[in-house]
Amino acid sequence: EESRAWETGVDELASEDDEVADYVHQLEEARDTVDLPEASGEAIAREFERYLKRRTDDT
Numbered sequence: 597e598e599s600r601a602w603e604t605g606v607d608e609l610a611s612e613d614d615e616v617a618d619y620v621h622q623l624e625e626a627r628d629t630v631d632l633p634e635a636s637g638e639a640i641a642r643e644f645e646r647y648l649k650r651r652t653d654d655t
Contacts, residue, residue, distance in 0.1 A: 599637045635653055
């Protein structure tokens with residue numbers, strides 16, 4: 597249930613911001629092309645938070 601809520605939140609962010617949508621798409625493509633172990637929700641959240649911080653630092 598928590599993962600579904602998190603995914604919904606990311607979907608909402610992506611629908612409101614083209615840069616976020618592009619970044620999510622890049623992550624999905626990278627996941628599809630590389631044989632990685634299944635990422636946990638926490639690991640994905642940490643990576644997304646790092647992305648948002650870098651984006652904020654660039655402005």
